[in-house]
Amino acid sequence: LPICCPSRISYLTGRYPHNTGAVATTPAGWCAEGIYWKGEGQKHSLPTWISGAGISTGIFGKEINVNDDSFISPGWDRFFVLGGTSEGHYYNDWFNDQGTRFNASQTQYMTTLIQAQSLRWLTEQLTARKRYFAYIAPHA
DSSP states (O other): OOSHHHHHHHHHHOSOGGGTSOOOSSGGGSGGGSHHHHSGGGGSSHHHHHHHTTOEEEEEEOOSSOBOSSOOOTTOSEEEEEOBTOOOOSSSOEEEETTEEEEOOTTOOHHHHHHHHHHHHHHHHHHTTOOEEEEEEOOO
């Protein structure tokens, strides 16, 4: 199984990497080039299956290698993912927060932001007594 983004796409879709179109971590093989990123395959993935079963879904941290600041992947009720090429600057990075760009400051540590957002969402789910699936993937 390939490393990095192709592995994550394989996990999220249940497909072998060579069937997703994301086959390498080089720019030509990044997830932006794969079927999952902005294609029909993304509509048939772990978050859409879980959400379709009536379970709340949340993703926090790194989804794929290339994210923009407005696209929310199908199936996620809560979407807080690293933006851009997700290189992991740890400080002064940006996130796609529910389709809105969130620019972290030089004093906001990436992993702490991911933790705070995921804990806030998890608390909401527990308080509302909802079934949930949380995908938490800090860059570290």
